[in-house]
Amino acid sequence: MPVTIYDVAKKAKVSIATVSRVINNSNVVTEKTRQQVEQAIQELNYAPNVIASALTKKSTLTLGLLIPDISNPFFSELARGVEDASNDFGFNIIICNTDYSLEKEATYTNLLRQKSVDGFIISTAYYNDENVINLLKENVPLVLLGRDIEDSRDYPIDVVGSDNVKGGYIATKHLIELGHEKIACLLGPRQIKVNLEREIGYLKALREAKIKVHDEIIAHGDFKLEFGYQKTIEILKGPIKPTAFFAANDLTALGVIKAVKSLGLSVPKDVSVIGYDNTILAEITDPSLTTINQQMRKMGYLATEMLIKRIKRERTPGKKIVLDVDLTVRDSTFKHI
Incomplete structure (x- = not known):
């Protein structure tokens, strides 16, 4: 049978209430009594019942x-x-x-x-x-x-x-400062507010620089590598050829890099890519990923x-x-x- 608080109290020669006080670190127990109870707990290999404790x-x-x-x-x-x-x-x-x-x-x-x-x-x-x-x-x-x-x-x-609006803004502004004007934006699910905020930052940077917004190269997906890969292939084969992609997370950005390479293009000389989050993946991918750092x-x-x-x-x-x-x-x- 499992050891109970009653067994501990009996071995330590104290009351059940005293054992409970020791378990819960009460300061009304003397050091000598605490040592007695802790020794009994150790010898009996007693594990306090967290659920039972929760009831009180x-x-x-x-x-x-x-x-x-x-x-x-x-x-x-x-x-x-x-x-x-x-x-x-x-x-x-x-x-x-x-x-x-x-x-x-x-x-x-x-x-x-x-x-x-x-x-x-x-x-x-x-x-x-x-x-x-x-x-x-x-x-x-x-x-x-x-x-x-x-x-x-x-x-x-x-x-x-x-600050997702700031994140989308400084990512896009970085690409604009590098001379890019056709900048694709790959976002996560529409129902998630952080995506709307990152898109707001992206659009703010474009409009501030008086760069035309192309709805055809803005897309929502599922924050996964496969979405970044498939959507990049689709966009690069379309009528508007972006020279840069802003991806709303690092996994999507990795999908972008994979797609660009599969089309025989170079990252970053032909297409620049920026991600979001600064996960461990950003450091180990080839080329290493420029990204927005979140804490x-x-x-x-x-x-x-x-x-x-x-x-x-x-x-x-x-x-x-x-x-x-x-x-x-x-x-x-x-x-x-």
Whole structure:
């Protein structure tokens, strides 16, 4: 039979309440008693029942993290930041991969609520996400990470993200300063607000430079390499031949590079490519990728810290943190002659 708190109390010759105080680091226990209990715990190899503890504390010390694509290094970096903060604050993480599906998102939020998680960190939200709205209505602690929604129905909401309008702007401006005028723009799903913001930055830079906007070379996809590859082939075989591509994430940018090479062209001499996120892929691809740097781990850490403070009632919801972005220039962009 598994060892219980009763067995520990009996061996240490103390009350069950005293064992509980030691487990929960109460300062009302003497050092001698603490050592007795800790020795009994060690000798019996006792593991406290977190779920049972949660029934009295109303906490499982567990958070749910919803991300759309764990294979994307951007979300892996966010998750690492979340995990680092969770460890620092004594919480556990359950990670769910939604594949950009609102149905899967709803399934996982319902499942995690049945498991009594203390709160949610959500990196999957669409700009009109009803799943998020429903959680807000029920006052479930949550933080949106790297995402925002357009309408929170006047419920206060916590968000940690980065300046996506600036990111789209400085990426496009860099290409313009290199002499490019026909600049394609490959974005992620239309329903995700960060894409709309990056597109706003892209368009702002073009209009500021009085460069014509070609809708034919602006496209939305799924943030994956295959989309970047297929759409680049399609665009380069079309009537407008861009000399540069701005991709809204690094995976898409890698697809662009692959497509350009497959057509017998050179990156960056024939076509310049700039990505977004500054994941590990940006450094190891050939040529190395010029990209917009996001503070991914910091975003994950801050979101987790915010959520835990909310759970502990150390703060009220309604805070938005927007981290700065900057340009990392590598070998995939080149002056257009």
